[in-house]
Amino acid sequence: xxxxxIAYAIAIVVVVVVIRSFKQVxxxxxxxxxRLGKYHGTLGPGLKVIIPFFDKVAYxxxxxxxxxxxxxxxxxxxxxxxxxxxxxLYFQVTDPMRASYGSSNYIxxxxxxxxxxxxxxxxxxxxxxxxxxxDIINAQVVQAIDEAALNWxxxxxxxxxxxxxxxxxxxxxxxxxxxxxxEKRALIAASxxxxxxxxxxxTGEREAFIARSEGEKQAVINKAQGxxxxxxxxxxxxxxxxxxxAAAIRQPGGEQAVQLKVAVKAVDAYSQVATNATTxxxxxxxxxxxxxxxxxxxKMVQASQKAG
Numbered sequence: 001x002x003x004x005x006i007a008y009a010i011a012i013v014v015v016v017v018v019i020r021s022f023k024q025v026x027x028x029x030x031x032x033x034x035r036l037g038k039y040h041g042t043l044g045p046g047l048k049v050i051i052p053f054f055d056k057v058a059y060x061x062x063x064x065x066x067x068x069x070x071x072x073x074x075x076x077x078x079x080x081x082x083x084x085x086x087x088x089l090y091f092q093v094t095d096p097m098r099a100s101y102g103s104s105n106y107i108x109x110x111x112x113x114x115x116x117x118x119x120x121x122x123x124x125x126x127x128x129x130x131x132x133x134x135d136i137i138n139a140q141v142v143q144a145i146d147e148a149a150l151n152w153x154x155x156x157x158x159x160x161x162x163x164x165x166x167x168x169x170x171x172x173x174x175x176x177x178x179x180x181x182x183e184k185r186a187l188i189a190a191s192x193x194x195x196x197x198x199x200x201x202x203t204g205e206r207e208a209f210i211a212r213s214e215g216e217k218q219a220v221i222n223k224a225q226g227x228x229x230x231x232x233x234x235x236x237x238x239x240x241x242x243x244x245x246a247a248a249i250r251q252p253g254g255e256q257a258v259q260l261k262v263a264v265k266a267v268d269a270y271s272q273v274a275t276n277a278t279t280x281x282x283x284x285x286x287x288x289x290x291x292x293x294x295x296x297x298x299k300m301v302q303a304s305q306k307a308g
């Protein structure tokens with residue numbers, strides 16, 4: 001009977017030893033094993049074997065990205081303005097051994113360091129800059145934490161400011177300033193609109209004046225060219241008529257025709273003068289003077305022919 005109890009006890013011990021010898025580590029996890037109170041190794045994902053009663057899983061770490069809510073705190077800016085700031089920090093365990101032995105509590109350490117780094121960064125900026133340069137603040141906080149977190153086996157991935165809340169008095173002043181700036185921009189925009197309108201009107205009037213002057217100039221040019229063409233045409237017609245008359249005179253009997261024409265014109269002129277009551281007619285005493293006049297005209301015609 002005692003042998004049966006001993007066999008049961010041995011079986012139970014074997015089962016316990018077997019159970020404690022095998023460890024199944026989940027994916028994206030790392031377990032730190034101590035042997036007789038001293039660091040022995042790190043178990044990765046999968047089924048692992050340890051020595052019972054000598055080895056002990058002392059720490060279990062998740063290797064996933066961990067979001068950590070950083071508590072809200074009061075920060076003072078460079079221009080002595082209080083800001084209530086809260087944010088969220090993202091980090092990841094990269095060295096399970098250092099995360100186990102580098103700090104008693106790396107989560108608390110990272111949280112405190114994030115708060116102190118944030119106060120330091122905001123203390124270097126003025127109030128307006130804290131709202132404009134959030135990305136710079138986030139980057140500087142991550143850089144400050146990451147340098148210290150290396151000894152804790154932790155990698156800080158990013159930090160994001162969730163809210164920046166100034167005191168109510170400062171908030172009202174900022175709203176009033178924003179309202180004033182908007183009104184100023186509205187006035188500037190209106191004045192710029194009026195200025196542009198005046199510029200457009202002046203430009204339109206100038207272009208219209210230039211267009212009118214160009215039209216008047218072209219009209220004058222066209223008129224002058226027309227008059228020049230007309231004078232040229234008349235001159236050419238007179239020249240052609242003179243050439244034809246000269247050619248006719250050179251024909252047989254041309255001179256006699258010219259003499260007859262001149263005589264006719266002279267008689268006609270005398271007759272017109274005689275019919276005018278207000279005109280005093282002086283008749284030559286010797287009619288041979290009329291023939292002499294005609295002869296002189298013919299000599300002038302012959303001289304012009306020779307010159308031509």
